[in-house]
Every structure is written in C-alpha cells, then in structure tokens.
Amino acid sequence: MTYILKPQLHHPSLPTNSLGYTRRDYEGSVSTLCAGCGHDSISSAIIQACFELELPPHRVAKLSGIGCSSKTPDYFLGASHGFNTVHGRMPSVLTGANLANRELIYLGVSGDGDSASIGLGQFAHAIRRGVNMLYIVENNGVYGLTKGQFSATSDKGSKSKRGVVNHDAGIDMVSLALQMGATFVGRSFSGDKAQLVPLIKAGLAHKGAAFIDCISPCVQFNNHPGSTKSFDYVREHNEVVNRLDVITPRDPIHVDYKPGETVRVQQHDGSVLSLHKLNELYNPNSRAQALGYLQARQARGQIVTGLLFVDPEAGDLHDAVGTVDTPLNQLSEAELVPGQAALDRINASLR
Amino acid sequence: MPESVTAGGQASGGKPRINDFVVKFANVNGSGSASANGLFARSVMRMGVPVAARNIFPSNIQGLPTWYEVRITEAGYLGRRGGVDLMVAMNPQTWDRDLAEIESGGFLLYDSTKPIPPSRFRDDITVIGVPLTAMCNEAYELPRERQLFKNTIYVGALAALLGIDLAAIESLLTDDFAGKDRLIKANVEALHMGHGYVRERLAPLPLQVRPANGVGDRIYVEGNQAAALGAVYGGATVCAWYPITPSTSLAEAFTSYCQDLRTDPETGKGRCAIIQAEDEIASIGMVVGAGWNGCRAFTATSGPGVSLMTEFIGLSYFAEIPAVIFDVQRGGPSTGMPTRTQQADLLAAAYAGHGDTKHPMLLPADPGECFEMGAQAFDLADRLQTTVFVMLDLDIGMNEWLTEPFRWDDTRRLDRGKVMTAEQLEAGADFGRYKDVDGDGIPYRTYPGTHPTKGGYFTRGTSRNPYARYSEEGAVYVDNMERLLRKFETAKALVPAPVIRPAKGKTREGVIYFGSTTPAMHEALEMLEAQGRRLNALRVRAFPFADEVFDFIAQHDRVYLIEQNRDAQLRTLVMTEGDVDPAKLVSILHYDGTPITARFIAGAIAQRMQVGQIEAAE
Structure with missing residues (x-):
C-alpha cells in the first residue's frame, strides 16, 4: 500500500456549509481499495453526511480495526484523529476513547471479518454498554485482503468465487445489535447512497449505541452468482421498509411525504428523524417487532433495509457510570489529586 | 463440658520468648476465621509490636484449607521466617501436616471437644486443648453464630495464653463495628469467654507479647x-x-x-x-x-x-x-x-x-x-x-x-509529557507525531480534537514515517525502531534508581534482589553477617536497569540473584540487557508459591559460599 496525499486545491465555486467548510474538507487521502469497491461509496456517504450535518471535522474521532473496511478511515475526514487499532478490538479502544472525552463524536468503522469473528465479543459488549457512537460494519461477507475466504456473515449455502459452498450459519449483525440493546439500528446498501447518507446522519446525531450494517459488495471476491452479498443479489432482494430524512435543529422543517405515511422522531440533540414508511406494517419503535420482522423476511431470503429501530430517549455509558460533565481528559490536577490532607486521614484509618 | 487436655508436655521451661515468635492459624475457608485472625494480628500491633501476617489461601470460596501466619517481631523482620511456634489447629483436614510444621518445643492449640487419639499428637510439643465447639454449642443457638464466635473465642483464649491486652482487642472491635453495638457486645462476650476459660485453667505460655514501641507511625x-x-x-x-x-x-x-x-x-x-x-x-x-x-x-x-x-x-x-x-x-x-x-x-x-x-x-x-x-x-x-x-x-x-505512612508533596505536579497544544499548532509549530525533535527519542503528540486543521494524524500499528504516514521503506522503519531504542535509553534515567546496601566490611560477593523478597533478604543479610558472611546488596527497583546494576555486577566476583520463579528471569533480563559474564551470576530460586523466607535465602547462600570455596574476603 502506498500513501497518496490528495491535492489540496479547491474549486472556488464549491458550496460551503455554515462552518465555512466545503465537502472537500471532509475528504481524506486517496483510497487504495479496488476500483468499484462498495467501501469507497460508504466513505463518500460519510463525507456527505458530515458535511451536511456541519460537523467540525476535528471533533470527530474515527476508529477502526483491521481489514479492507478498517483502512477506510484514512480516506475520509483527513483533519480528524484516526486510530487503526488491532483486529476485532476497535470497540474497546473506542469505548476507552469515549470515556476520556465525552464531547467528541465517535465513528467506529469495521467489517464483517473484524466484527463478526474475532471481534464479535467486543462488538456485543460495546453495544450493550451503550457507548455513544456510530458503529458501521461494511459487510461484504468475505475476507478481501486475504483473497476470498468466507466470513462469519456469509449466508449458509452461498458460494465463494471458487465455487465452494458455505456450510456455516451466517451471523446477522442487525439482529445481534438489537438483542444486545443497541438504541439505533439500521441496515443499508453501499449502492443506495440516498438511503445511506440520512441513516449515517441520524446515527451520528443519535445519543447511545448506534449501529448500521451496510452491505458493501466486494467487487473482487464476492460479486459473483451464488453470492448473497453481490450487487445483483442485494438489488433483487432488498426490501426497503422506510426512507429517512434527518432534519437538524438548524434546518427549516419541510417534509415531502403525505401525512399518515410519515413518522417523526425527535432525538436528544434536537434532530428530527422524518421516516417515510414504505411498508405500513413496519414499526421502528419496537425492538421485539423489528426482530420478528427481520427474521421472517430473512427466512424468505430478503434483506430488510432502512431505519430498523430507534429509541430516541436512550442514554449512554457516561449516564450509566455517572461521570462528570467535563471531559475526563480536561479535569484539572486540583480536581484529581487529593493532596496530603486526605492522605493524613487515610493513614490514620490504617493504624 | 470436657476438661481441657494437655498432652505431650515438654513445655520449654526456660525463659519466655518475648515479642518474637510465629503463630499460625489453620482454618477451613469460608468459616469466618479471616476477620478473627486479622483481629489477633492487629491487637498485637496495637501493643506496639510489629507483625508480619500472611494469608495462605486456596482458590475456593468455601471448604478448602486456609492458613494465616502471624509473625510477631519486635525487631521488625517483616519477611516470612519459616517454622511455627504456636499452631492454632482448627481444621481436621490438615491436622497431620499442621502438627508436623510446629517447631520442636513448640505449642499446639486445638478444639478439644472431640477426643483425638494420643497417636495423632507429637511428644515434643505442648498441647493446649480448649473445647471450643462445646462452648459455642452451649452459648449460641444459631449454627452461623456457633461457627463465627468460635473464632472470636479462640482469639480470647490466645490473648490469655500470650498476654495480649484485652483492651487492645476491644478497642479494635469498637472501631471495626462502629455503630453496630449489638455486634460489638456479642464479640466482646465471646472474647471474654475464651479468655476466661484459659485464665481459670491454664498458665500463660512462655511465648509472650509485651507492650513495645516498635510500630511507630507506620500503617498496615x-x-x-x-x-x-x-x-x-x-x-x-x-x-x-x-x-x-x-x-x-x-x-x-x-x-x-x-x-x-x-x-x-x-x-x-x-x-x-x-x-x-x-x-x-x-x-x-x-x-x-x-x-x-x-x-x-x-x-x-x-x-x-x-x-x-x-x-x-x-x-x-x-x-x-x-x-x-x-x-x-x-x-x-x-x-x-x-x-x-x-x-x-x-x-x-x-x-x-x-x-x-x-x-x-x-x-x-x-x-x-x-x-x-x-x-x-x-x-x-x-x-x-x-x-x-x-x-x-x-x-x-x-x-x-x-x-511507612503515605506521603505526598503538595507542590508536586503531574508530568503529562510532550503534548502539543492548539496554541502551539496555531503558532505554526511543525508537528510530526513520530519525529524526534529533542534527541531523546520521545516525539510530541496531540490529543484528538485539539485544532480544526492542524495536528490531526492517523494512529496505526503499521510502520510509518515521522509524520505518521504509512511507510514500509526499510530505512524509515529502521530509523523509527532506533528511535524507540533511544526512548528506552531515556527511560533509564527516569525510572527509580536501584538501592545499594553495603556490607559492614569489604567483600567480593554481592546479592541482587527485588520486590517482595526485600524484607526476607534484609533479615537474611543480618543472619549471614552474624556468621561472618558478608555481602553487598543491591535492590533493583525498575527495568530498564540503571548503569549502577551493571557496575555492581562488575565490581564483584560473584553475585547471587534472588528470585521467586523457576527460570531465573531477572538473571535472563540482566544477561540480555547488559554485557555481563553469566558465570558470575548465581541464582537462588524459591518458587513453591509461598513467600520466600530469610532462613531459605541465608541457608542457600551459605551453602553456595561453601560449595564455591569463596571466602568472604577481607
């Protein structure tokens, strides 16, 4: 892998957001992934979402594990601090980082190899702790960097590029996240940017553990007939249950959909999720119904996408632990070190 | 209620041993003995006599054997001595091995409620029987009370046998159970029950605790x-x-x-x-x-x-x-x-x-x-x-x-190391996350979120150049690895220095030790000194090793390394990190899982000094 810096020249007519940043300011270095990789579309959606949400780029911390998807944080938000950690362990590093400074926005990027196998435990525990983050799994059902082995999200019966049939049951990260208590769960498709960008915006704005499973076909090793993570398969089997608009407190509120088809959900930060129901039966406020619906559709070979569950009243790990409002990494020595007077009292109690 | 039994009976008739003996408690895990045993140790300290107490416990919550060893030591030897002068044998499972551990001429306190055949005793120790179970069954209704107060009763019995001030124990009970008057009263009663039983029937042992001034302001x-x-x-x-x-x-x-x-x-x-x-x-x-x-x-x-x-x-x-x-x-x-x-x-x-x-x-x-x-x-x-x-x-x-009591210098400030601030970045400081600006191998870092456009970098476990950009260039990689070595060299001057304890006269032999071995080592040095065996001693306090460690080895013909592991790991570290002749380094290893004792160290060194034919040279 080589490291390629992007030219910093901006076209003078590029639109800026209210912070004065153009979309280019949210980009990173040039991707070294394969041409046509679904992951690059997701990076592009992240850039678009951060630009539209008008996030100061340096207030986002982006963390990842190991693998193709985990390389991508280098390719967006170039002014942000990033951390490419060790395989399957991004959730714990992100948790620690979040504890240290509750004021930054935490974006965890991982893949199915990273999060569904070695990292399954850490994925589950970060979710169940309610770490305030957006956790995106760029799910292609295959180990790309090592050239085409099945991953743990490969569906049972699906075929590898070399024609080998997968005999192990596939892990559904969305169902797992729901069971582990994620308070925002979505699934999307790297080929559907119109769906993905608002989901990322809503996930970033969500307080608590937000999770997006993004099917992201691997053009080199998992885009063939017999794969259930190919562009064609996903397009044919995608059931979109809703379309989402994210309205930040700054935006004028206007909704294009007819009343009755739209559900409005206000999140903690004031953002409003305007959900256009494409399936009347789908209710994104019920964890139990979401699980049942997903499993029924999965049994029919369908991939349900959209905002699948949201709890707008969710708290996070800091609420549970009861930490002070000041970020822990900004506490003064006077607040941290009790001094000799306290030691005198402790010494006396130990005699 | 059965009478107290005294079997065997070679009570050491000589002078009583004051403030210098070892009491060991053999108990069943989960029986509530830990707090009573701790009470015993702390009451000795309240009398101004230092104690060194050690738990020897199983990986178990209830049922397996557990021991608590209290060394009463006015001289202040805080290591384990080895051997037992008074065994409080409360666990039938371990009776035989507990009895075997008592020093010849030592003492045994046991629960005499059920008769034990004479063959299970030793004839070179003094046996003190107190019918603890019978006393508890008579005094208490609830099974849990019977079990818990048995412990307090034997502490009372020990106080009478060893001359421990009951007031010292009572003051500890009052502190421990502050606000729980009922518990204080019940425990004090149990204490007096054991104390009274012994005082009425038995003479104090020739092992005695007397008030002293050995504890000072130290904490426990x-x-x-x-x-x-x-x-x-x-x-x-x-x-x-x-x-x-x-x-x-x-x-x-x-x-x-x-x-x-x-x-x-x-x-x-x-x-x-x-x-x-x-x-x-x-x-x-x-x-x-x-x-x-x-x-x-x-x-x-x-x-x-x-x-x-x-x-x-x-x-x-x-x-x-x-x-x-x-x-x-x-x-x-x-x-x-x-x-x-x-x-x-x-x-x-x-x-x-x-x-x-x-x-x-x-x-x-x-x-x-x-x-x-x-x-x-x-x-x-x-x-x-x-x-x-x-x-x-x-x-x-x-x-x-x-x-020693904890001390903190209120003028001391935390050293946060080299962190570049938003102001420094704004002023145009050149930020290279892995750049050795000061020649000490330590680069500057930034905290995430510091500055809108400057100081951001991508942290990774892969090789990178001084500006944190991915690189597998051989020269770039080697340069970074060499810088990390420079940083480790810098660490030598920052970590705590070794402590040297010179012998009372000239010697060509030295000893290196560290960690929990320290009190036993100091006692062993005194024992060896009394035998005319002199050793300079160095206590390692950190890795990387300071130059003093290697100088010390160079200055001696032979250096003993005392460790509590099988493979002489400190010796391996010393040999790997310094230019040392391995033949000079003699390992003394103790790794059976119990804390090392002064007797063991002194014995092992004395033996090797003889084997090696090396005199404590004058």
Whole structure:
C-alpha cells in the first residue's frame, strides 16, 4: 500500500456549509481499495453526511480495526484523529476513547471479518454498554485482503468465487445489535447512497449505541452468482421498509411525504428523524417487532433495509457510570489529586 | 463440658520468648476465621509490636484449607521466617501436616471437644486443648453464630495464653463495628469467654507479647490498596479491568477510593470512569483508547491477563500510547497457582508483544512503594508514551504489610509529557507525531480534537514515517525502531534508581534482589553477617536497569540473584540487557508459591559460599 496525499486545491465555486467548510474538507487521502469497491461509496456517504450535518471535522474521532473496511478511515475526514487499532478490538479502544472525552463524536468503522469473528465479543459488549457512537460494519461477507475466504456473515449455502459452498450459519449483525440493546439500528446498501447518507446522519446525531450494517459488495471476491452479498443479489432482494430524512435543529422543517405515511422522531440533540414508511406494517419503535420482522423476511431470503429501530430517549455509558460533565481528559490536577490532607486521614484509618 | 487436655508436655521451661515468635492459624475457608485472625494480628500491633501476617489461601470460596501466619517481631523482620511456634489447629483436614510444621518445643492449640487419639499428637510439643465447639454449642443457638464466635473465642483464649491486652482487642472491635453495638457486645462476650476459660485453667505460655514501641507511625495496608491509592494520586481517571486473583482488590480499592476522593461535591458525579470489561483484552483496549485520547488510564491484572493483553501492549509500544498495567503476579504458567505468590511474569511483561518490544517495569518492595510507584507509573507512561508495568505479587498485593505512612508533596505536579497544544499548532509549530525533535527519542503528540486543521494524524500499528504516514521503506522503519531504542535509553534515567546496601566490611560477593523478597533478604543479610558472611546488596527497583546494576555486577566476583520463579528471569533480563559474564551470576530460586523466607535465602547462600570455596574476603 502506498500513501497518496490528495491535492489540496479547491474549486472556488464549491458550496460551503455554515462552518465555512466545503465537502472537500471532509475528504481524506486517496483510497487504495479496488476500483468499484462498495467501501469507497460508504466513505463518500460519510463525507456527505458530515458535511451536511456541519460537523467540525476535528471533533470527530474515527476508529477502526483491521481489514479492507478498517483502512477506510484514512480516506475520509483527513483533519480528524484516526486510530487503526488491532483486529476485532476497535470497540474497546473506542469505548476507552469515549470515556476520556465525552464531547467528541465517535465513528467506529469495521467489517464483517473484524466484527463478526474475532471481534464479535467486543462488538456485543460495546453495544450493550451503550457507548455513544456510530458503529458501521461494511459487510461484504468475505475476507478481501486475504483473497476470498468466507466470513462469519456469509449466508449458509452461498458460494465463494471458487465455487465452494458455505456450510456455516451466517451471523446477522442487525439482529445481534438489537438483542444486545443497541438504541439505533439500521441496515443499508453501499449502492443506495440516498438511503445511506440520512441513516449515517441520524446515527451520528443519535445519543447511545448506534449501529448500521451496510452491505458493501466486494467487487473482487464476492460479486459473483451464488453470492448473497453481490450487487445483483442485494438489488433483487432488498426490501426497503422506510426512507429517512434527518432534519437538524438548524434546518427549516419541510417534509415531502403525505401525512399518515410519515413518522417523526425527535432525538436528544434536537434532530428530527422524518421516516417515510414504505411498508405500513413496519414499526421502528419496537425492538421485539423489528426482530420478528427481520427474521421472517430473512427466512424468505430478503434483506430488510432502512431505519430498523430507534429509541430516541436512550442514554449512554457516561449516564450509566455517572461521570462528570467535563471531559475526563480536561479535569484539572486540583480536581484529581487529593493532596496530603486526605492522605493524613487515610493513614490514620490504617493504624 | 470436657476438661481441657494437655498432652505431650515438654513445655520449654526456660525463659519466655518475648515479642518474637510465629503463630499460625489453620482454618477451613469460608468459616469466618479471616476477620478473627486479622483481629489477633492487629491487637498485637496495637501493643506496639510489629507483625508480619500472611494469608495462605486456596482458590475456593468455601471448604478448602486456609492458613494465616502471624509473625510477631519486635525487631521488625517483616519477611516470612519459616517454622511455627504456636499452631492454632482448627481444621481436621490438615491436622497431620499442621502438627508436623510446629517447631520442636513448640505449642499446639486445638478444639478439644472431640477426643483425638494420643497417636495423632507429637511428644515434643505442648498441647493446649480448649473445647471450643462445646462452648459455642452451649452459648449460641444459631449454627452461623456457633461457627463465627468460635473464632472470636479462640482469639480470647490466645490473648490469655500470650498476654495480649484485652483492651487492645476491644478497642479494635469498637472501631471495626462502629455503630453496630449489638455486634460489638456479642464479640466482646465471646472474647471474654475464651479468655476466661484459659485464665481459670491454664498458665500463660512462655511465648509472650509485651507492650513495645516498635510500630511507630507506620500503617498496615495491602499493596493492592496502596497501589490503587497511588493511581488516584497519579491522576488516573479511567480504570478498565477484569476480575482475576490476585489483582481484583486493586480495582475494587480504586473504586472505593474514587467514591471518597473523586466525587464532584456539587453534582455527586464521578471524576473517573471505572469499567468492568468483558475480558482482559477489552480492558487493555479501553486503557489504550483512553490513553490515546489524553486520559491517564490503567488496568489491574495477573499473569494470565498479561498473556491476553500482549497484542495491545505491542500496539501501545509501536503506536506510542501511554498505558499503565498493574500486574499482581501469581504462580504460573497457565492457570498455575492462582492463590500463591511468584515473581514469574518478568519476562512476559518486559518483552510482551511480537516483534522487537520492551517495556518499563517498576518493582515495588512494599505497600509504601506500591503507592509511590503506583502514582509515578502514570508520569512515566505519559512521559515515555508507552506501557508501564507495576509488578506487584500476591504476597505484597493481598497481604497487609506494616509500611511507612503515605506521603505526598503538595507542590508536586503531574508530568503529562510532550503534548502539543492548539496554541502551539496555531503558532505554526511543525508537528510530526513520530519525529524526534529533542534527541531523546520521545516525539510530541496531540490529543484528538485539539485544532480544526492542524495536528490531526492517523494512529496505526503499521510502520510509518515521522509524520505518521504509512511507510514500509526499510530505512524509515529502521530509523523509527532506533528511535524507540533511544526512548528506552531515556527511560533509564527516569525510572527509580536501584538501592545499594553495603556490607559492614569489604567483600567480593554481592546479592541482587527485588520486590517482595526485600524484607526476607534484609533479615537474611543480618543472619549471614552474624556468621561472618558478608555481602553487598543491591535492590533493583525498575527495568530498564540503571548503569549502577551493571557496575555492581562488575565490581564483584560473584553475585547471587534472588528470585521467586523457576527460570531465573531477572538473571535472563540482566544477561540480555547488559554485557555481563553469566558465570558470575548465581541464582537462588524459591518458587513453591509461598513467600520466600530469610532462613531459605541465608541457608542457600551459605551453602553456595561453601560449595564455591569463596571466602568472604577481607
């Protein structure tokens, strides 16, 4: 892998957001992934979402594990601090980082190899702790960097590029996240940017553990007939249950959909999720119904996408632990070190 | 009620031994003996006589044998002596081995409710029977009361036999159960029951506790507790941990101290975050994440945890992220002896990680140093931007030791190391995350979120150039690895220096020791000195080793290395890190899981001095 810096020249007519940043300011270095990789579309959606949400780029911390998807944080938000950690362990590093400074926005990027196998435990525990983050799994059902082995999200019966049939049951990260208590769960498709960008915006704005499973076909090793993570398969089997608009407190509120088809959900930060129901039966406020619906559709070979569950009243790990409002990494020595007077009292109690 | 029995009966008729003997309690785990035994030890201290007490316990909650050994030592020898003068045998399971351990001419206190055949006693010890079970059955209704108060009754009996002031014990009970008057009253009654029984029927033993002034202002505390307090004073704000013996009480003590010392008085919220993680890997992952983001963070674990954390420790080394690991060592390898002590993680910690890595270690010798090094470790981790180990062991960590009171210089400031601020970046400072600006191998870092356009970088475990950009260029890689070595060299001057204890005259032989071996070593040196065997002694307090360690070895013909592990791990470290003739280094190894004793060290050194035909040269 080589490291390629992007030219910093901006076209003078590029639109800026209210912070004065153009979309280019949210980009990173040039991707070294394969041409046509679904992951690059997701990076592009992240850039678009951060630009539209008008996030100061340096207030986002982006963390990842190991693998193709985990390389991508280098390719967006170039002014942000990033951390490419060790395989399957991004959730714990992100948790620690979040504890240290509750004021930054935490974006965890991982893949199915990273999060569904070695990292399954850490994925589950970060979710169940309610770490305030957006956790995106760029799910292609295959180990790309090592050239085409099945991953743990490969569906049972699906075929590898070399024609080998997968005999192990596939892990559904969305169902797992729901069971582990994620308070925002979505699934999307790297080929559907119109769906993905608002989901990322809503996930970033969500307080608590937000999770997006993004099917992201691997053009080199998992885009063939017999794969259930190919562009064609996903397009044919995608059931979109809703379309989402994210309205930040700054935006004028206007909704294009007819009343009755739209559900409005206000999140903690004031953002409003305007959900256009494409399936009347789908209710994104019920964890139990979401699980049942997903499993029924999965049994029919369908991939349900959209905002699948949201709890707008969710708290996070800091609420549970009861930490002070000041970020822990900004506490003064006077607040941290009790001094000799306290030691005198402790010494006396130990005699 | 059966009469008290005195079998055997070679009571040492000579002068009583005052303030210098060993009492050992043999109990059943879960029977409530621990608090009574602790009460006994502390009551001796209240009389001004130092004690060294050690728990020898199983990996079990209820039913297996457990022992508590109290060395009463006015001379202040805080190591284990070896041997037992008075055995309080309360566990039938271990009767034979407990009796065998008593020194000839020693004493046995046992529960004489059920008759024991004379063949199960020894005829060279004095046996004192007190019908504890019968007394309890008569005095108490509830089974749990009968079990618990039996312990307090034998403490009362011991007070009468050994001349311990009942008022001292009562004052401790009043302190311990403050606000629970019913419990105080019940315990005091039990105490008097045992005391009265003995006083009416038996003469005091020729082992006696007399008031002295040997304790001074010293405190009595576990190393784990002291280290946890050190972490508070070191400014730690994130603790991520996973329960594992013998380190658990460190994280629990940190939790308790934080409730006391780190609660915002206005909001009641915490100035710290303590997370019980899902495993040791997640623990160290959280520590690394918090360290990366500008917090002082630590985990507490033991050998098996260090094995699991190894990958992250390598990341911390290579990506240069501060972390502190308290390793409370236990018997290895694998699950090993979870409730026994060893110093057997030195190599695992020093070189944890694949590839070329090394990590600073601090080696505290007592709870006082656990506190001091517990705080200092965070300065070192920030200054060196790497993982720093504090290597306790079960003996220091889980036993209460008499130690100097904790002291803190209120003018002392935390050393946050080289952190570039938004102002410096704004002023145009050249920021290269892995650039050696000052020649000490230590680069500058920025905290995430510092500046809108400057100072951001991508942290990775892959090779990179001084500006944190990915590179597999050989020259760039080597340059970075050499800088990391320079940084390790810088660490030598920052870690605690060794302590040298010269012999009372000239000698060509020396001894090197560290950690919990220290009190037994000092006593052994006195024993050897009395035999005319002189040794200069050096206590190692940290890795990397200061030059003094290698100078010390060079100055002697032969150097004994005292360690509590099988493979002489300190010797391996010394040989690997310095230019040392291995033939000079003679290992004295004690690794059966019990704390090393002065008798063992002195005996082993004396034997090797004879074998080697080396005289203590004048």
